[in-house]
């Protein structure tokens with residue numbers, strides 16, 4: 001069963017709500033049980049949200065590598081390629097962040 005803190009939004013999994021919210025410390029009474037439909041959305045989106053976060057992490061690694069390549073400045077075509085990779089990785093990152101934001105606004109997180 002899932003319980004949501006009405007103060008900070010933390011979702012807790014358990015047979016009953018926690019004595020205090022692990023995030024904001026609010027007492028048990030501040031937790032509301034989620035409906036089956038609400039819980040289903042959260043469980044179904046859990047993995048995809050993790051994948052989006054992983055993609056943003058990988059995109060940050062691409063950006064850092066590309067910046068290193070730009071810094072080395074071997075020759076113009078090489079630098080151009082790294083700049084392109086950096087721009088593309090930024091788009092991957094922002095696209096996944098926007099998707100996560102959309103999920104959160106629809107209770108899928």
Ligand SMILES: [Zn+2]
Pocket residue numbers: 005006007008009010021022023024025026
């Ligand atoms: Zn809380």
